[in-house]
Amino acid sequence: MNIGVLVNVEKDEGLKYTKILLDSINKNGAKYIVCEKTAKRLGFKGNSYSEVELVEMSDIIVCLGGDGSFLKAARMILEKDVPIVGINLGNLGFLADVDKNEIDIAVKKLVNNDYSIEKRMLLETEIIRNNNVIAKDTALNDVVVSRGALSRILHLRTYVDDNFMDMFPGDGLIISTPTGSTAYTLSAGGPIVQPDAGLIIITPICPHLLYSRSYIATKDKVVKIIVDEDCDHNAMVTVDGQVGYEIRGGDLIITKESTKSIKMIKINKRHFLEVLRRKIYDRGEKMRRNEV
Incomplete structure (x- = not known):
């Protein structure tokens, strides 16, 4: 399985979570593909790919960042029809299904095809x-x-x-x-x-x-x-x-x-209402703590 990794480098300081993701993909027997910009920041040598080539070569796309990063990645895969999953490195993140502390669990499920796909309408x-x-x-x-x-x-x-x-x-x-x-x-x-x-x-x-x-x-x-x-x-x-x-x-x-x-991969079994309640409540609590 080829897993294409698209990263918002501004959201992932020092590419901490990108490295965790790539190590987990290797450990679980899949192959990762990163674009030349990410490869350069990681100090990788050898083959480097454009974002277009990355999408063409990938069976699954994993996006690290916030909702803006996910939307950018989604626009890139429209013609390829490849499924996509997001790892949330932002604040609210309704589009990203995976928490940054659940990366290894998510990769195991991806490799073992233990996930569902939701088709989302586009305009x-x-x-x-x-x-x-x-x-x-x-x-x-x-x-x-x-x-x-x-x-x-x-x-x-x-x-x-x-x-x-x-x-x-x-x-x-x-x-x-x-x-x-x-x-x-x-x-x-x-x-x-x-x-x-x-x-x-x-x-x-x-x-x-x-x-x-x-x-x-x-x-x-x-x-x-x-x-x-x-x-x-x-x-x-x-x-x-x-x-x-x-x-x-x-x-x-x-x-x-x-x-x-768009084919959005759903790894977590949480219902939309649970996600909605948790994210909006957690954001409200965080804002209130910042006011104190």
């Missing part, structure tokens, strides 16, 4: 200007339409399956998968959704509407957002917090379920 989005597609992208968490640097209200005319929903004045809109319901959508007051549900969540960001709430649609719906043509300042479409595209008045953003999905 695909297009930005259309003057009837031409100027950008396409795919999201595991969310597609965010938001105002630029200036504090001006953004007006977004929003449709679901060509049915007019509302004109949303405010800082923007989040179109989220169930996986992304514990990310930006949560902080914007959106609902928490079971991650394997087939839903699309539309949540306004700081809306200038007293009655405005999140809207939940089935996954077969198509969400269309038109930027108000009178918009004379920069706005952005951001995909998974990883890539941004500038938009302007009159642009159309179409978002729907992707034909692709």
Whole structure:
């Protein structure tokens, strides 16, 4: 078994946990593959691989870092359809299934095929200007339409399956998968959704509407957002917090379920509600301790 290892070196000081992971992979009879940047930091000599080559050669991808690192890695494997598991070196980490103190246990389970796979839905989005597609992208968490640097209200005319929903004045809109319901959508007051549900969540960001709430649609719906043509300042479409595209008045953003999905390896048997309760409670307790 070839296990590709992608590391956020800024999260793993001295590559402490990376070394533990690589030693465990060796000890359990599998082969690890690291990219040239990681190999250089570890002082490895010999064959070095680009991240693209690493993905192509791997049967499983292990990502060390936080949720941002996981999202970056997930974008890299879309075409390969290889399963991925995260080791959480960040703070909250809803996407990473493995705690940094459980690395050896996790590797044993990977090598022995003692795990399950959850398929998570993705969103695909297009930005259309003057009837031409100027950008396409795919999201595991969310597609965010938001105002630029200036504090001006953004007006977004929003449709679901060509049915007019509302004109949303405010800082923007989040179109989220169930996986992304514990990310930006949560902080914007959106609902928490079971991650394997087939839903699309539309949540306004700081809306200038007293009655405005999140809207939940089935996954077969198509969400269309038109930027108000009178918009004379920069706005952005951001995909998974990883890539941004500038938009302007009159642009159309179409978002729907992707034909692709992500295979997320689940090693722990903990239910989503248990994970949710533990992570949010633990974070709250940690913040309270820091205030003392």
